[in-house]
Amino acid sequence: MINRDPKWLTYLRILGLGVWMIITLFPLYWILLTSLKPANQIAEYPVRYWPREFSLENYASLFNKSQFGSYLLNSIVVSAAAGVVGTAIALLSAYVLSRFTFRGKGAVMLAFLVTQMIPAFIALGPLYQMFTNLGLVDSRFGLVLIYIAMTIPFSSIMLRGFFDNVPDSLEEAAMVDGCSRFGALWRVIVPVMTPGIIATFIFNFVNCWNELFLAVTLINTDSHKTIPTALNSFISSFNIEWGPMSAAAVLTILPTMVLFAFASRWIVAGLTQGATKG
Amino acid sequence: MSSLSGETAGGVGARRTRPAGRRREFNGRTALTMLAFLAPAFVFVLVFTYYPLLVGGQMAFRQWSLWDLTSTPFIGWGNFQTLMADPAFTRVMWNSVIWVVGSLVPQFIIGFLIALALRKKFRFRGLYQAVVFYPWAVSGFLIGILFRWMFNSEFGVVNDLLMRFGIVEAPVPWLADPDLALVAVIVANVWYGVTFFSIMILAALQSVPDELYEAAALDGAGRARMLFQITIPTIRTTLVLTVLLRVIWIFNFPDIIYAMTGGGPADQTQIATTWMIKFTQQGEYGLASALGFITMGVLVVFTGLYLALLTREKKS
Numbered sequence: 360m361i362n363r364d365p366k367w368l369t370y371l372r373i374l375g376l377g378v379w380m381i382i383t384l385f386p387l388y389w390i391l392l393t394s395l396k397p398a399n400q401i402a403e404y405p406v407r408y409w410p411r412e413f414s415l416e417n418y419a420s421l422f423n424k425s426q427f428g429s430y431l432l433n434s435i436v437v438s439a440a441a442g443v444v445g446t447a448i449a450l451l452s453a454y455v456l457s458r459f460t461f462r463g464k465g466a467v468m469l470a471f472l473v474t475q476m477i478p479a480f481i482a483l484g485p486l487y488q489m490f491t492n493l494g495l496v497d498s499r500f501g502l503v504l505i506y507i508a509m510t511i512p513f514s515s516i517m518l519r520g521f522f523d524n525v526p527d528s529l530e531e532a533a534m535v536d537g538c539s540r541f542g543a544l545w546r547v548i549v550p551v552m553t554p555g556i557i558a559t560f561i562f563n564f565v566n567c568w569n570e571l572f573l574a575v576t577l578i579n580t581d582s583h584k585t586i587p588t589a590l591n592s593f594i595s596s597f598n599i600e601w602g603p604m605s606a607a608a609v610l611t612i613l614p615t616m617v618l619f620a621f622a623s624r625w626i627v628a629g630l631t632q633g634a635t636k637g
Numbered sequence: 638m639s640s641l642s643g644e645t646a647g648g649v650g651a652r653r654t655r656p657a658g659r660r661r662e663f664n665g666r667t668a669l670t671m672l673a674f675l676a677p678a679f680v681f682v683l684v685f686t687y688y689p690l691l692v693g694g695q696m697a698f699r700q701w702s703l704w705d706l707t708s709t710p711f712i713g714w715g716n717f718q719t720l721m722a723d724p725a726f727t728r729v730m731w732n733s734v735i736w737v738v739g740s741l742v743p744q745f746i747i748g749f750l751i752a753l754a755l756r757k758k759f760r761f762r763g764l765y766q767a768v769v770f771y772p773w774a775v776s777g778f779l780i781g782i783l784f785r786w787m788f789n790s791e792f793g794v795v796n797d798l799l800m801r802f803g804i805v806e807a808p809v810p811w812l813a814d815p816d817l818a819l820v821a822v823i824v825a826n827v828w829y830g831v832t833f834f835s836i837m838i839l840a841a842l843q844s845v846p847d848e849l850y851e852a853a854a855l856d857g858a859g860r861a862r863m864l865f866q867i868t869i870p871t872i873r874t875t876l877v878l879t880v881l882l883r884v885i886w887i888f889n890f891p892d893i894i895y896a897m898t899g900g901g902p903a904d905q906t907q908i909a910t911t912w913m914i915k916f917t918q919q920g921e922y923g924l925a926s927a928l929g930f931i932t933m934g935v936l937v938v939f940t941g942l943y944l945a946l947l948t949r950e951k952k953s
Contacts, residue, residue: 364757368860372754376765379751382828383769386783389794393786404808406797452678455671467675474686476936478889480913481929484922485692486685508685511678540670569776571892572914587778594782594896601786608782612775619774620767627836 387612394418394605401602417602418610425589426582427607433499434568434585441503442564445510446518446556453515454544457522471512483576490577497579505573510563517562520628521555522548558625565615586611697926709923716927725904725912733908733932735819736894737887740826745880747827748834753864755835756842773832781896784825788812788897812898815905822894822906829893834879841875842868877947884943885936 393401397414421427456464486505487496495501529551530543538546549556571587578584593604697716699709720726755762772780787794788811796808811821849867891910894900900907900915909932916925
């Protein structure tokens with residue numbers, strides 16, 4: 360590098376990044392702290408930045424007073440199922456979008472992109488009606504179906520970005536050796552693309568894990584609720600109990616945070632490739 | 638299979654010439670495979686996204702409610718007229734604009750600065766990014782809950798910090814005061830959205846070749862000149878598209894407001910999409926759809942103007 364930064368700029372950069380890190384992490388620290396305070400110390404003013412004692416009673420009361428275990432399990436199952444199936448389906452469509460030129464390809468891409476801009480609320484009523492007719496209201500399986508549809512467009516675009524980085528010659532060689540196209544995809548491309556596929560799956564999983572409005576509209580029975588739906592019922596009640604609420608928030612955030620931290624590099628790569636090559 | 642042999646030689650480098658070569662493949666098996674590969678994705682998106690959207694479009698012109706699915710009389714522009722006549726309508730549209738601009742500008746500036754600061758490699762950069770990008774993995778709804786707790790007027794940490802630093806003297810009723818509630822939800826949204834800007838801009842910055850800066854440095858250009866004459870022009874496309882996507886996204890993003898204030902007090906934080914939620918919850922799907930169309934229309938007009946202005950500016 361010819362162009363070295365002067366000292367003051369380096370310090371300024373470190374200072375700025377440090378300050379931003381504190382600002383970013385503080386809400387997380389705060390909710391974690393609240394969840395670990397004994398119930399009688401949550402409503403304290405002035406607030407304490409380090410509690411006098413730590414306690415897990417908020418977590419205990421969360422599991423005792425609500426069916427949080429079922430919400431957790433529902434969220435895991437629904438998100439994992441939709442994530443796996445959605446990623447698999449998107450893998451196939453992304454392959455076609457990356458490898459072939461055909462009439463109407465632009466239209467397909469556009470149809471995928473437009474889904475990202477539609478306000479979900481236009482479709483909510485009709486979806487509810489459709490699910491009533493199909494007997495899928497209040498069904499976790501129905502939720503999985505919608506979530507699959509929700510994940511496909513964007514993950515197709517994202518996976519296409521990853522496919523573009525894998526040379527055609529790889530699967531062509533496999534096909535010359537007698538593989539079918541699907542066989543070549545499965546045996547040769549998928550192993551090479553594993554990081555991208557995992558990143559896309561995590562992205563989809565997290566999106567389903569966080570989805571609120573479809574779940575709220577379609578799920579009524581308490582034991583069928585996913586975590587966001589349950590949290591929504593908590594905040595709709597007049598008096599929010601902030602202790603158990605914080606505990607619930609921590610349990611909701613931590614798993615996705617860990618997953619994202621693990622895959623963030625690939626996700627960023629996939630997003631930017633998908634975005635720049637559209 | 639014979640049709641494939643011609644392409645093997647081309648490989649990745651020949652991407653541009655691909656269309657001519659690929660057309661030949663459009664016989665029998667390959668076309669069928671393509672169709673089979675695309676079909677599942679298409680079926681899902683058509684059935685669960687486009688079909689409901691079409692029905693919803695029709696519903697905007699019908700009196701429709703959740704409580705009576707059997708009778709949905711056609712009422713023409715009735716829903717639109719009801720909306721426009723509602724005294725909350727102007728308020729909601731203004732709030733939407735304030736919400737978008739107030740969130741976008743700080744997000745963009747802070748996100749840009751962070752991306753610039755992260756451009757040079759340093760030892761813990763990967764770790765730093767993983768840590769600082771975490772809001773991305775959290776839903777807007779939960780972010781809303783987090784900030785609702787922090788802005789709590791009785792036990793909130795925001796008030797406590799402001800008082801400790803002597804900025805205010807008594808606790809401020811952030812979410813109950815009509816003038817302050819909008820500020821509070823925007824603060825939460827700025828905090829949440831910076832990450833996306835940093836990611837996109839950082840990715841774009843890494844595509845600017847170092848040689849450009851080296852050449853500019855030889856010419857004696859200062860940092861500010863490099864920023865405005867090299868960095869920004871080179872990543873212009875990313876900036877333009879990111880801003881456009883963000884405007885659309887923030888406009889259509891009710892989650893934080895929904896969780897923090899539910900649109901209140903007195904509709905002071907109500908934006909178009911939270912208003913739609915309110916209608917949906919009341920079973921007024923016709924009104925919700927009509928409002929959805931109005932907001933889509935606003936966005937389409939905005940996108941058109943934005944892109945037209947940009948292309949004209951580029952030509953001149």
